[in-house]
Amino acid sequence: MKKKTRNIKVDYLARVEGEGALHIKIEDDKVSDVKLKIFEPPRFFEAFLRDRDFREAPDITARICGICPVAYQMSAVHAMENALGVKVDGPLRDLRRLIYCGEWIESHALHIYMLHAPDFLGYEDAIRMAKDHKDIVERGLKLKKTGNEIVALLGGREIHPINVRVGGFYKVFSKNDLEPLKENLKWARDAALETVRWTAKFPFQDFEQDYEFVALNHPTEYPFNEGRLVSSKGLDIDVAEYENYFEEEHVEHSNALHSVLKGGGSYFVGPMARFNLNFDRLSPMARQAAEEAGLKGACRNPFQSIIVRSVEVLYACDEALRILESYEKPERPYIEAEPKEGVGFSCTEAPRGILYHRYKIDGDGKILEAKIVPPTSQNQKTIENDLWNFVPKYMDLPQDKLTWQCEQAIRNYDPCISCATHFLKLDIERT
């Protein structure tokens, strides 16, 4: 007898960064194939980083992603400093956390309000959502702007900041220069708390999964730039050991490499992983807001990632204010880093999860080898797994509704395809 086939197809996934598609095939009411296709053209960063000077890495790698350039700059400078044996401490270290807070606020606010919330409220986009909820969209935009203000001041501009360098910054600021950030941040902290309460009331699909969460873990801080790599299933390694435990697979349907745990399969990075593995490192205010929203440090439903992202915005505002309170201008804008032969590793927490860089440089500071593993290529396999598990539960939905929900399931991860190509197209095929 001929099989009954149904396809779910999205040729160009919207409200994600970059170009991807989805194709799901259902045969006789069983999912037979899920492909998250990445057709974003590859740009070969690791190849053209070869022969460049080690000082160029933060400017060049920033161009991998216009949404999270600070993350690339942070991973690049920390990896170079690791290779050169340079340790950046004190107020310079604080400034790096501060600029990262700015990027988290900007990137998360963009995703929460512009890209993800419209799914929960049934709008095609935030602009249409603004017709009925103008105050809310305006709050989101202002929140996003507050994050951008931090990046623009410390970094020179919002996209591809110019002030980050190996060893520190080109220019540093006095306490007075940074003072104007405070007023908007205080507003933003209240707005972030409202955001947690707002998103907590959304209707959530019942979809708890058993994931292996992977994130940085630092002894005292919620992680940005430092820490050990830990997982919810017992992994606890130094960042330099990353490639011993994780590997990239190249699959035919994707221009992005799938990253997997050697012998273990898929894993989950990003806000939910950080939150679950570092709940006790959040500020009291962020922790309390999460608890009031019903999350006690164990969120396993990716549809609720929007609440976790909101908690992280709250944390980032709180942390930024804490840093500004105790900040004193560093004596020097940067620590001199002389070239020397070596290999350097770094993992930092990009808004979407861990971002791994490794560089090999020669005695003149020339880059001999570069390896970059962005968060989205690490989540790609988990996203496909979610769809394998999600579609059977919601098979009876009409085609357009099921397609939209599959898109939403992908947007749970705030995938950044520009990053992952090195990385998305959605079609669901039903037989």
Added chain:
Amino acid sequence: MSGKSKPKVAVWKFASCDGCQLSLLDCEDELLALTEEIEIANFPEASRAVVKGPYDLSLVEGSITTPDDLSRIQEIRRLSKTLVTIGACATAGGIQALRNFKDIHEFVSIVYASPEFISTLDQSTPISSHIKVDFELRGCPVSKAQLVEVISAYLNQRTPNTPAHSTCVECKRRGTVCVMVAKGTMCLGPVTHAGCDALCPTYNRGCYGCFGPQENPNTISLGDRLREQGADSAEVVRAFRSFNAGAEAFLKESERHEKENQKH
């Protein structure tokens, strides 16, 4: 506006980092007002709704690097009354144009384990190499203010006001001390197109050319000066070969120093 429909604006992406189209969403203060005046008819990064063409204004980000994109850009041109390219990738090929100087097969095999899965062209080229472009907005990334200016100019059928002088002039206007004269810092400001308001020198570093060459730049003179200041030819090649490596003036100057480098 009764009875009159809003102009339809579309945003398209080719090989790029998404940063230039993000600049539109980064117009936090202007975005909702802007959507009162225009209809966002196709902007996948922001909306799942797609309104069919033709479009009054298309903004194109990214460079052409794949066989499929060669035909896609032709289709977009056919659908667009006015087409504006935004950013260094679309106007000069972007950082990915560094492939133009190397063997692409080697590049693919460095990044991908199974190069046979990858379909790519050996050159990264600007949009204007393939279709007629009505206006090119420079920058890596573009300036938000200039992007809003370009949109409003085209909606009002006037020419955008985006100064074509050099970054150097912007620096003088801001009263920033010249980093090249005062500190001997390598700076591309004298030959780089304005647009960033001379950002880098105000942050104690030299311009690295995000906005590409200005009109009629004296790159030879600058290249020589950089050498006199102590930069070696490889450094000068790298300086001209970054985010606008494929822009003609920068390309020629980098080749001049590369030849010299090979002589030694």
